Amino acid sequence: MKLQDTLSKSEKNIDVSKNLKIYLCGVTVYDESHIGHARTIIVFDVLRKYLESKGSKIEFIQNFTDVDDKIINRANAENTTADKISKKYIENYFKDFDGLNVKRATNYPKATEHIDEIIKFIEKLIKKDIAYATKNGVYFSVSKFPEYGKLSKKKIDELQSGARIEIDEQKKDPLDFAVWKLSDNEPVWDSPWGKGRPGWHIECSAMSIKYLGENFDIHGGGRDLIFPHHENEIAQSESCTGVQFAKIWMHVGMVTINGEKMSKSIGNVKSIKHVLDNWGANVIRLFCLSGHYSKPIDYSEELLKENLIKWRQAEICHYELIHANKENDLENESIVEKTRTEFDNALEDDFNTHRALSSFFQLIKETNRLAADEKLGRNDAENIKAELKRMRDVLGLYIPEITKNEKQEIDRLIMDREQHRKEKQFENADKIRDKLNEMNVELIDHKEKTIWMRKEKIKAEHQNKIEN
Numbered sequence: 128m129k130l131q132d133t134l135s136k137s138e139k140n141i142d143v144s145k146n147l148k149i150y151l152c153g154v155t156v157y158d159e160s161h162i163g164h165a166r167t168i169i170v171f172d173v174l175r176k177y178l179e180s181k182g183s184k185i186e187f188i189q190n191f192t193d194v195d196d197k198i199i200n201r202a203n204a205e206n207t208t209a210d211k212i213s214k215k216y217i218e219n220y221f222k223d224f225d226g227l228n229v230k231r232a233t234n235y236p237k238a239t240e241h242i243d244e245i246i247k248f249i250e251k252l253i254k255k256d257i258a259y260a261t262k263n264g265v266y267f268s269v270s271k272f273p274e275y276g277k278l279s280k281k282k283i284d285e286l287q288s289g290a291r292i293e294i295d296e297q298k299k300d301p302l303d304f305a306v307w308k309l310s311d312n313e314p315v316w317d318s319p320w321g322k323g324r325p326g327w328h329i330e331c332s333a334m335s336i337k338y339l340g341e342n343f344d345i346h347g348g349g350r351d352l353i354f355p356h357h358e359n360e361i362a363q364s365e366s367c368t369g370v371q372f373a374k375i376w377m378h379v380g381m382v383t384i385n386g387e388k389m390s391k392s393i394g395n396v397k398s399i400k401h402v403l404d405n406w407g408a409n410v411i412r413l414f415c416l417s418g419h420y421s422k423p424i425d426y427s428e429e430l431l432k433e434n435l436i437k438w439r440q441a442e443i444c445h446y447e448l449i450h451a452n453k454e455n456d457l458e459n460e461s462i463v464e465k466t467r468t469e470f471d472n473a474l475e476d477d478f479n480t481h482r483a484l485s486s487f488f489q490l491i492k493e494t495n496r497l498a499a500d501e502k503l504g505r506n507d508a509e510n511i512k513a514e515l516k517r518m519r520d521v522l523g524l525y526i527p528e529i530t531k532n533e534k535q536e537i538d539r540l541i542m543d544r545e546q547h548r549k550e551k552q553f554e555n556a557d558k559i560r561d562k563l564n565e566m567n568v569e570l571i572d573h574k575e576k577t578i579w580m581r582k583e584k585i586k587a588e589h590q591n592k593i594e595n
Contacts, residue, residue, distance in 0.1 A: 128178075128475040130345070131421060133353060133376040134278050134361075138477060141344065141375070143181040148188075149174075150335040150373070152348035152356065153235070155192040156216035157201045159398040160223050162426055163389060166415040167349045167379040169523065170480070172229045173416065174377075177474050177521045188338045189232040190331060191217055193239050194314055194324050209314050213239075223399040227408050228523045234338060238330040242316045245325045245333045248367060249306050249318075257366045258306055260320045261297035265307035269300055272362040278376065279354035304328065304359055328359035332372075336364065346373035350380055350421075380423040397426060407585045409441075409524050410434045416480040416522065437488055438524075439582065441515075443571065444491040445526050446580035447498035448512040455504025459497065463514045466490040470518055480522075487518050501575060529581065537568055537579055545577075 129138040141147065151171050154164055168189075175185050193213035202209045217237075225231075238245070249265055252258035257271045269275050276283065283302070305326035307318060315322040335343065341364075348357065357376065364372040381388070384395040402411050413434040418424045466486050473482035494511050497503040519525070529537075540559050547556040563570070567582045 129477050130375055130377055131477050132374075133378050136280075139375050143178055143183055143475070146184040146186070147178060147345065148186045148339040148343035149345045149347065150331070150339055150343060151187070151189045151232075151346075152331060152352055153189045153191050154216075154220060155195050155197055156213045156220065157195065157198040158216065159400060160216075160220055161389065161399060162397045162402055162411075162415075163349065163382040165223075165227060165399050165402070165411060166382050166424065167347070168224060168229055169227065169412055169415040170379050170420045170478075171347055171377075172523055173480060173521060174478060176230065176523060180517065180521055185233075186339060187232045188234050188236065188335065190334050191220075191235055191237045192327065192330065193217070193237045194330075195327060199312070199314075210239075213237075219400075223403070226403050227399065227411060228525050230523075236334040236338065238325060238334075239314070241330065241334050241337065242325065244337050245329055246307075246318050248329060248333045248336075248363075251367050252306065252363060255366065257363075259299065262309070263297070264305050264309045264323060264326075265320055266298055266303040267306050267359070267363050267366075269302040269304070269362065272366050274365075275302075275362050276358065278358045278361055281354065304355065306363065328356055329363060331356070332360050332364040332367070335360075336368070341368040341370050341372075343373055345375045345377055347377040347379070350378045353378060377420075379420050380418070383423055383425045385427055386425060405586045406431050406435065407583045409438050409583055410585070412523050413438060413484065416484060418481055420478055420480065435585065440488070440495060441491050441519075441524070442526060442580055442582055444494045444498075444515070445512075446571070446578060447495060447503060448508040448515070449529075450576075450578040451498070451503045451505050451508035453501075453504045455506050457506050457510060458504065459493075459507045460510060462490065462493055463510055467514055467517075474521075483518075484522070487515075487522065490515060490518075499573070501573065526583075527581075537563070537566070537581075541570070541577070541579060 128141050128143050130141060131137075132139045149171070151168070154160055171187075175187055178185055191213070194209065198209045198212050202212045205212070221231075249258060252267065253260070253265070256268075258265055258267050260266075306329040307320055307323055307325060309321045309323040311322060315324055335346070346357070346360075361372050383389070384397065387393065387395060389396045399411075410431055414426070414431055415424070417430070417434065466489060469486040469489075470483050473479045473486060476482075490511065494503065494515075497507070540563055544556045544559040544563075547553070547559065560570070563579070567584050568579050569582055571578050571580060
């Protein structure tokens with residue numbers, strides 16, 4: 128597999144059959160997770176699932192930043208503690224991403240649980256004369272790391288204008304950043320330099336190295352983290368260890384809303400709970416994967432509607448395959464092999480999920496055409512079904528299994544409806560159709576038979592948009 132490395136600005140190869148270590152920068156838990164978080168985490172979820180499908184064992188670490196000024200400010204505003212705020216939004220995080228069918232990480236380390244590791248890390252930097260203490264805290268000395276700026280490709284004067292500058296007249300350089308902030312306000316921890324809390328960047332260096340080692344395979348996050356967060360991670364990590372930090376830096380493009388950056392002041396932030404309640408997990412995953420991961424993607428109702436229409440075709444295909452009962456030899460095996468190759472090649476060529484989805488939906492389109500022409504036999508159906516399931520598992524798309532009892536109940540209702548129609552009891556037949564609709568069951572008429580499918584439930588107004 129080839130992946131674009133932000134640091135070298137070139138494609139680097141990884142062996143999909145080898146065990147790999149991945150660190151993904153998680154969320155700062157002071158508010159609800161939004162669609163921008165969802166895109167980054169879904170992209171890495173699919174990367175992980177594809178690698179695992181090829182036999183790779185993945186150690187996947189994703190942190191929670193649970194000590195930060197934003198958390199403290201939120202706690203003060205709500206007259207509660209930072210600990211309660213972070214716990215609340217961590218719980219909500221898992222509800223959101225479990226709902227999005229994201230596989231849980233190997234470990235979710237929290238900054239507050241790794242204060243000892245962070246302090247030891249800072250002590251090493253001070254001992255090497257790369258960090259220094261002031262009356263306000265401990266700072267990393269950017270001038271001691273000559274390669275500073277190599278990730279963002281910015282010059283020092285550009286970095287100074289883009290940096291979060293902490294006001295401290297004792298700083299040796301405006302670019303120097305805090306690794307430990309002295310404070311008397313909770314939450315604080317004891318340290319050799321006084322009570323305080325860690326800076327934002329140091330936590331990821333300390334935790335990634337603890338769980339994955341000094342040099343691991345892939346470090347990822349949103350493109351907004353390239354500077355200063357990931358730039359500072361590289362500087363402090365490589366200064367501390369003397370070795371390359373991550374082999375590949377993989378960054379995911381931002382989500383805009385109708386062409387604008389998401390912003391609370393504008394009021395256009397879309398929470399994951401909102402989009403899940405409105406569109407369902409599969410449509411959101413299709414949206415997040417519909418463009419190349421490294422490029423921005425625009426959130427719009429129109430694009431979500433397009434993905435919902437596509438997903439309905441995938442659901443129809445799934446049930447056409449279930450209901451296929453004609454005897455046949457394998458006649459369409461080449462279609463499956465061609466699609467499998469195209470799908471895998473797309474993902475292994477810089478993780479092109481857009482092309483992979485095109486292959487996925489091409490197989491769906493061809494299957495639905497065979498079904499409409501009454502040419503979908505049982506053996507072909509089993510072969511296609513297995514490949515589509517493999518693809519769905521990689522993409523994290525989920526169609527709930529129908530239980531035996533549910534299938535029997537639906538079949539009984541359909542038989543009763545047909546009987547009422549034969550007896551011209553159309554009112555009773557319509558009542559059964561209404562009951563099936565309440566169960567999200569839709570009937571599909573063919574020349575020789577009528578089959579049924581069960582649709583993923585989404586908000587009625589959005590379903591109406593694709594029907595009208």
